[in-house]
Amino acid sequence: MSKDAATARLAFEIVKTACSNCNLRELCLPIGLAPEELKKLDELVSARRRLKRGDYLYRAGQVFESIYAVRSGFFKTDVLIEDGRDQVTGFQMTGELLGLDGISSEIHTCNAIALEDSEVCAIPFSHLEGLSRQIHTLQHHFHKVMSREIVRDHGVMMLLGTMRAEERLAAFLLNLSQRFKARGYSPAEFNLRMSRDEIGSYLGLKLETVSRTFSHFQEEGLLAVHQRKIRILHTEGLKKLMTHQRT
Template identity: 65%
Template sequence: MANPLQPVAGAALDPATVRVACSNCNLRELCLPVGLSADEMQRLDHLIATRRRVRRGATLFSAGDPFTSLYAVRSGFFKTTVTTADGRDQVTGFQMAGEILGLDGIVQDKHSCSAVALEDAEVCILPFDQLETLSREFSALQHHVHRIMSREIVRDQGVMLLLGSMRAEERVAAFLLNLVQRLHARGFSRSEMILRMTREEIGSYLGMKLETVSRTFSRFQDEGIIEVKQRYVRILAPQALEAIVNQADTQL
């Protein structure tokens, strides 16, 4: 079985008519509840029947699009963005395999942000009306949907903390630790990663100028905390990054 964490080469933009079984996916514990019976899993497999492939730079959905489905990222990376009043694109998050896109559309039945692939990617489509019906029947599924929503609220609170109270080095340290921890949960290295996003996109997310992001990376490298080669980052001293973040916590 191919590793779904690998990028999809030559991906088409149109939805694929390929069936996918959650029961056979090695990401199911990240994006779907455990403990479902065989019958419940079969019905869930029937619900999540198709995948969509999205090429690098292409949009999965745009702000203002009608909301019909949630999307479980099967492979690749995405960024979500909103357009500010002065026409700038503000990055609001980065999503990877095993995470859910589209929750922003539930409130007003239309998407409030856009989701753009940072590399060739693939998502599983979860029609929301059918997911709601099934959730009312399976308490484990309903609880899991609530957990996903709660996780997004907690993540948004974390971003507000970054933007509102942390200095530049504290924001970058927290960002790197969070990213490598999420990747490690998916079977990747605990200390090495390839950044799918640009320094400019990191700055947009963290509320920093491009020059400040680059200067902070260089400072961390000079101090022996990380090793940087273009988009390759190796964390040499995770305890140093943690100390920087913990210092920010004690100042609140």
């Protein structure tokens, strides 16, 4: 926590700014690029940005210039409408991209907020377009990423439109679990970075309902919950819960 330690860490990380030796390269934009292509991508990532918990990466209404790749940390995005209502539209973790919504109007349409101290790589969008005209693989991969975002959103629409509270929370936890697993963390035990209120907003539920549903899962022996620490005891049970209900 000392100033020196922070400086030292900064220096260390600057050394490995490049995509080509970033340990996320299998998760992030560079997937499938040849070494020489990766070199080009290195030049593209113009800047890193560090954020503290609670900092805004960008705000709705700001001019869109770059997309961001999460290098470390955890984000949420949310939209709000005039009358004060808001909704969390997603949670982003390591290797995921932020800001794709801004491309359409050159203006960000949501807020992106760090839920813990985080670091992102800024990728100026016009550069990305330029480079993806040269590198097929990059172009195609970028298209896939955008498309995946659309598919993900459809999943959330499904969840919000047809599922009951238990199913929503089960789906949410299983999704988190799987994403942690993909990043080499335990799929069974993790810390939530977001509050009950934020989960509720994402799932279209009130925080009380989220809390009650957690308790309920715990009573059923599906989970161990302590504050934001979650241990999944019975993955299959959660999965069944998600699908089983019919009407």
